[in-house]
Amino acid sequence: MIDSLINFLRLFKNIPQADAEIIESELSFRKVAEDEVLFEEGHICREMFFICKGVLRIVAQNDKGNRMTYFFLKENQFCSILNSFNNNIPSLEGIEAACEAELVVLKKQKLYNLYEKLPYLKELITGITTQSLLEKINVRNSYLGEDAATRYRHFLMRQPDIALRVSLSDIASYLGITQQSLSRIRKNMR
Amino acid sequence: MIDSLINFLRLFKNIPQADAEIIESELSFRKVAEDEVLFEEGHICREMFFICKGVLRIVAQNDKGNRMTYFFLKENQFCSILNSFNNNIPSLEGIEAACEAELVVLKKQKLYNLYEKLPYLKELITGITTQSLLEKINVRNSYLGEDAATRYRHFLMRQPDIALRVSLSDIASYLGITQQSLSRIRKNMR
DNA sequence: GGGCCCATTTAACAAATGGTAAAAAGGAAC
């Protein structure tokens, strides 16, 4: 299972088998159930997850006290709270499983060990995570000034697979509306 | 004027005078008027700007054909279209001056030359730009599910200085509403 | 000063958007 991370990295860069073994030795594996909390907001995030299977959500409390879903992450994506992870500051966001999931766990200290042993890894992984930040920004920007139905249609087009796997209430909170509104939107689309 | 970039970088890392001179030799300076277009969408972005003075805006066309403001950038921030710059793909976003501005221009080729000569620069600059991506995401997420008046209040608190320097229509498009709506919101706040 | 151009403000109106509350339906687990 930990292979899936190595295989993913090999899409970008050739990794000798010897290196792969070094990498594997620093990783662990974890299986989580739906709604399981992987990282609780308020703490300093010292883990990065690589998703082999399933969907995670990044959540946070907004001003009104509602729990909102900021992002969904799925197979072959890294998931962490980078601002907290990089800068050792408490996170305002938490990480939860939006459905059953299987993860490779990269502990910060072990990841940094790896960066020392295999310096190219640092560039590789920061490159990938930076790229995924750009995509996140892109999605959120594209929602700017759109009404809820349009945002939902965009979401369906961009992430059709996620739409099928997470709860309606998750999607609603991701789109910034209530469950009922989303259900109504769905009805009107038929 | 080009000093302001060096001075800014020195906040994060000591840069010997010899290196500073190398850096300066690869930079140019540019003064632009309000509404001047610095980078036109549809092209591949091969420049990065460092803002010494003024405010830039990143703009793009949304589905309805409206020109929206995605971000404002100001003094001591880098401004580029990273997705295009890093990956050599055409940009959907453009860069314009939201008010008179003074910029240090980093041409991609010259920047890469610098990265070769002074490898620490790469880590330094990508670190700074990554951090600013995180902040951008943060802002946009905080607008999730908020009404226009609340978004405007947040904007005022987060970027009070920008609110004073850019046009009402820019702010409106940044918040995803019409000028008239924003004007009304302002009135109701008094 | 007078006139012009631009950005901003104001108004009135209509449309629709989305929240609330409460009940019904559906599905999965036991």
Place this chain on the structure above:
DNA sequence: GTTCCTTTTTACCATTTGTTAAATGGGCCC
């Protein structure tokens, strides 16, 4: 079957926002 939870549905209502159009105001040039 019963229970529990999620999703759907309904009706109603308040609010928000866009639209259109006109008024205001400031800056600037002549």
